[in-house]
Amino acid sequence: MYDTLIQMLDATVRVSAPLILAALAGLFSERAGIVDISLEGKILGSAFAAAAASAVFGSAWIGLVFGIIASVALALIHGFACITHRGDHIVSGVAINTIVAGMTVTLGLHWFHLGGQTPALSGDQRFLAITLPFAHAMQDVPVIGQIYSNLISGHNILVYLAFIMVPVTYWIVYKTRFGLRLRAVGENPHAVDTAGISVTWLRYRAVMVCGVLCGVAGAYLSTAHNAGFLKNMSAGQGYMALAALIFGKWRPVPVMFACLLFGFLNAVAVRLQGVIIPGLGEVPVQAIESLPYVLTILLLAGFIGKAVGPKAVGRPYVKERA
Amino acid sequence: MNQAKVPVWVNIALIPLLNITLAFVISGLVIYAIGQNPIEAAGYMIYGAFGYSEGIGYTLYYATNFIFTGLAVCVAFKAGLFNIGGEGQAYIGGLGVGLVCLALDHTMPFIVIAPLAIIGAAVFGAAWAYVPAYLQARRGSHIVITTIMFNFIASSLMVYLMVNWLKGTQNMSLNSRTFEHSAWMPYLHTLLSPLGIDIGDSPVNLSFFWALLCCFGVWLLVWHTRWGYQLRTLGTNPTAAKYAGIDTAKVTIWVMMVSGALAGFVGLNEIMGVNHSLLLNFAAGYGFTGIAVALMGRNHPIGIFLAAILFGALYQGGAEVSFDMPQITPDIVVVVQGLVILFSGALEHMFKDRIEGFFIRRAAAAQEK
Numbered sequence: 292m293y294d295t296l297i298q299m300l301d302a303t304v305r306v307s308a309p310l311i312l313a314a315l316a317g318l319f320s321e322r323a324g325i326v327d328i329s330l331e332g333k334i335l336g337s338a339f340a341a342a343a344a345s346a347v348f349g350s351a352w353i354g355l356v357f358g359i360i361a362s363v364a365l366a367l368i369h370g371f372a373c374i375t376h377r378g379d380h381i382v383s384g385v386a387i388n389t390i391v392a393g394m395t396v397t398l399g400l401h402w403f404h405l406g407g408q409t410p411a412l413s414g415d416q417r418f419l420a421i422t423l424p425f426a427h428a429m430q431d432v433p434v435i436g437q438i439y440s441n442l443i444s445g446h447n448i449l450v451y452l453a454f455i456m457v458p459v460t461y462w463i464v465y466k467t468r469f470g471l472r473l474r475a476v477g478e479n480p481h482a483v484d485t486a487g488i489s490v491t492w493l494r495y496r497a498v499m500v501c502g503v504l505c506g507v508a509g510a511y512l513s514t515a516h517n518a519g520f521l522k523n524m525s526a527g528q529g530y531m532a533l534a535a536l537i538f539g540k541w542r543p544v545p546v547m548f549a550c551l552l553f554g555f556l557n558a559v560a561v562r563l564q565g566v567i568i569p570g571l572g573e574v575p576v577q578a579i580e581s582l583p584y585v586l587t588i589l590l591l592a593g594f595i596g597k598a599v600g601p602k603a604v605g606r607p608y609v610k611e612r613a
Numbered sequence: 614m615n616q617a618k619v620p621v622w623v624n625i626a627l628i629p630l631l632n633i634t635l636a637f638v639i640s641g642l643v644i645y646a647i648g649q650n651p652i653e654a655a656g657y658m659i660y661g662a663f664g665y666s667e668g669i670g671y672t673l674y675y676a677t678n679f680i681f682t683g684l685a686v687c688v689a690f691k692a693g694l695f696n697i698g699g700e701g702q703a704y705i706g707g708l709g710v711g712l713v714c715l716a717l718d719h720t721m722p723f724i725v726i727a728p729l730a731i732i733g734a735a736v737f738g739a740a741w742a743y744v745p746a747y748l749q750a751r752r753g754s755h756i757v758i759t760t761i762m763f764n765f766i767a768s769s770l771m772v773y774l775m776v777n778w779l780k781g782t783q784n785m786s787l788n789s790r791t792f793e794h795s796a797w798m799p800y801l802h803t804l805l806s807p808l809g810i811d812i813g814d815s816p817v818n819l820s821f822f823w824a825l826l827c828c829f830g831v832w833l834l835v836w837h838t839r840w841g842y843q844l845r846t847l848g849t850n851p852t853a854a855k856y857a858g859i860d861t862a863k864v865t866i867w868v869m870m871v872s873g874a875l876a877g878f879v880g881l882n883e884i885m886g887v888n889h890s891l892l893l894n895f896a897a898g899y900g901f902t903g904i905a906v907a908l909m910g911r912n913h914p915i916g917i918f919l920a921a922i923l924f925g926a927l928y929q930g931g932a933e934v935s936f937d938m939p940q941i942t943p944d945i946v947v948v949v950q951g952l953v954i955l956f957s958g959a960l961e962h963m964f965k966d967r968i969e970g971f972f973i974r975r976a977a978a979a980q981e982k
Binding site: 326328368371372373376377378379381382383385386387388389390391392393394396397398400401407527530533534537573575577578580581584585587588591592593600 | 942947
């Protein structure tokens with residue numbers, strides 16, 4: 292029983308890591324007032340770029356760099372449309388998701404001739420599990436040993452990065468000058484403008500940070516969690532991250548817990564596949580899978596708490612003219 | 614006021630044309646970048662979509678879906694709402710169609726089943742849009758987020774229903790049993806061949822005419838009724854709408870239900886018209902394409918009809934071109950679609966403001982003389 296729990300929590304951590312990265316990415320963007328449903332597209336684009344570069348250059352790290360570049364480029368398109376041209380944020384997001392879905396397969400087919408996939412990655416082309424010091428020695432220590440050696444140790448570096456990013460994000464958003472301005476520009480851009488700070492530049496920086504984090508999330512999917520790129524491999528995780536962002540009410544630590552909760556539900560659903568509970572019949576796994584979305588809707592509707600986003604989110608900023 | 618000085622054709626023809634041209638040019642560059650000849654590809658596409666009778670039939674079949682989802686996005690858009698949940702509403706609408714067919718195909722003739730299936734699609738699609746609409750109107754949650762979530766919930770729900778309840782007994786795949794012929798939407802080729810019109814063996818069916826009727830219906834409803842005026846007022850200026858005594862919450866809910874019903878009609882074409890059984894993922898991507906169609910068609914039924922034909926041609930042509938040029942898959946059409954959304958939606962101000970500015974200045978200069 293205890294072993295099973297540890298295994299499930301371990302799976303939770305693996306599934307949650309990209310969600311955390313993507314949700315924190317969304318946090319930077321939305322706190323600055325830019326709605327971002329293109330998290331999905333950025334993850335997918337980065338997953339492809341990372342796997343492709345890693346396959347060609349033989350290094351997961353180079354893959355990561357390319358993944359981030361691809362994701363930031365997409366973020367800049369989003370910024371160009373939403374900030375510079377005052378376009379609709381949702382429409383721009385849908386456009387990016389659609390373009391990436393088609394483009395990754397088209398380019399993949401051209402480069403690798405594998406029906407849109409990248410070659411299977413192995414060895415240095417992937418981020419492999421890291422065994423933390425004393426993990427083997429701790430194995431037999433009751434309770435804590437299991438937690439340390441099977442749950443905390445044995446993940447790849449991007450998982451640790453994802454969890455480190457939570458306090459880092461907290462620090463940036465709440466304790467730095469940039470963070471203060473970031474929050475201000477999402478609540479009241481006029482005030483920021485009046486203070487002589489460029490709303491445009493600030494928002495561009497926010498979407499670029501968002502791009503970097505989505506880039507890491509995408510690289511995680513294709514070069515750490517899986518061994519290569521598959522068509523549409525992000526499979527809605529960007530939207531799930533968006534749900535987690537709302538569920539965590541746009542705050543770093545609650546967002547992390549939301550991601551862990553959603554990841555845990557996923558692990559539960561996988562484990563209960565085909566399990567029959569006496570008296571109830573087969574577990575409706577689909578109900579558990581859709582629980583994150585249902586919970587987010589209930590929260591948004593104010594049935595369990597209340598989620599209020601940044602005030603100026605989704606609204607283009609127009610300087611007043613005399 | 615300045616708007617009046619811009620000639621009408623600029624907004625309804627020049628700007629959409631410019632946007633689509635740009636989308637095509639960039640897609641052409643992508644095709645060029647992967648070492649293929651874009652002109653040749655375009656040639657195969659146009660031939661595949663319009664060059665022979667069966668191709669035309671396929672183009673119209675795809676267009677049928679896009680008219681429904683395009684209208685769905687358009688109606689919501691006119692009221693200032695972004696219905697991104699066409700995907701889920703189409704899916705659940707198809708469930709409604711399928712349930713009607715499965716329940717009645719042994720006992721009833723087509724003439725009874727068809728209207729009931731239309732009602733089934735509308736009711737199920739509308740119901741799926743009702744919840745997000747209610748939550749937006751009464752509880753202030755954002756419709757875009759809730760409709761996205763509802764797409765995922767729809768997909769989980771369908772898997773559950775198919776696996777546990779609707780899977781046919783005789784087949785291994787996740788299909789329901791095949792409907793009796795009384796629940797098949799007649800193919801146009803069976804209706805038209807006696808008249809000497811040949812559209813090959815294509816899947817375009819009677820739903821196409823229902824789609825045309827829906828275009829007309831939306832035009833009537835949105836531009837020529839009291840309720841349509843209310844919804845357009847809500848879309849243009851919610852504060853004014855409220856001040857004028859319009860029950861904005863009620864209008865919001867009804868608009869979304871109409872939108873959901875329209876998206877649900879995709880089920881008629883797909884389930885009754887082509888697959889003749891309930892199955893998974895038949896709505897794949899049609900809901901999102903509807904956004905491109907509505908933007909391209911400037912949110913007007915005539916524009917949507919034309920844009921739907923264009924996208925139908927792209928889908929059919931894209932499938933066709935891959936036979937002759939295996940490096941180009943239908944995925945390139947997805948790129949075109951994304952670029953259309955980008956240029957005619959997200960970047961609409963990029964050209965529009967400049968072009969309109971040009972015409973306004975020209976008009977002003979002409980007046981001074």
